[in-house]
Amino acid sequence: MEIITVTKDNLEKEHICCAISNNNDCQVSAKKSWLAERFDDGLVFKKGDVRGKCFIEYIPAEKAWAPIIAEGYMYIDCFWVSGQFKGQGNSNLLLEECIRDSKEKGKKGLVVLSSKKKMPYLSEPKYLKYKGFELADKAEPFYELLYYPFEKGATRPCFKDYAKSPKIDEQGFVLYYAYQCPFTAKYVPLIEAVAIEKGVPLKTVRFETTEQAQDAPVPFTSYGLFFNGEYVTNEILSEKKFEKIIEEKFQ
DSSP, X not given: OOEEEEOTTTTTTSOOSSOOSOTTSHHHHHHHHHHHHHGGGTOEEEEEXXXXXXXXXXXXXXXXXXXXXXXXXXXXXXXXXXXXXXXXXXXXHHHHHHHHHHHHTTXXXXXXXEESSOOTTSOOHHHHHHTTOEEEEEETTTEEEEEEESSTTOOOOEEOGGGSSOBOSOOSEEEEEXXXXXXXXXXXXXXXXXXXXXXXXEEXXXXXXXXXXXXXXXXXXXEEEEETTEEEEOSOOOHHHHHHHHHHHHO
């Protein structure tokens, strides 16, 4: 497999792996706009020369859309190899390319958001730990910040204090999200429509800047749903899944 680096120059013609429709699709256009704005911050998007989910996306941690402290590290936004592309060494190939590139750029190591066990939309903890990633910090209810230092004695990254116990003061449903994950562009409007139909209070807050995301009250800034101040889920919800949560909360 050959690796393609997506840049401003080829962004329009290359598909972005997790959303492979045409550029008029709301998911594709939202994600590509987000990427275009991040390239100047040092974001790198590398993918296999295949049509499907086989890519790694990373950015200097100082510019990461995450409430972390990891000066000098490279933060992995998303690392996804699935379906027919698994079990062929593609994950290793992409991770090795990220390590090589990050070392050339003088980084201390890699840092990535994961979880105690495999969770939707978060990097696979078993694989990462097998590859040498170590636990740097924890946040409720299941988040783990993993890191891969390039040298012994490198400073250990951590979550910002306010993200370690996700809680907010507002009542009803409150959803924080960003276009870093393209699926939010499609599914957030769908659950907004469900909330209106059901007469349920739902406030949606989209992070539009790095600073906003770094001040997020939850580690995963692509999607974080709260109800009456308590954290509910990081899973990007379909209409049916949101309806089920509404039933549980209002029974």
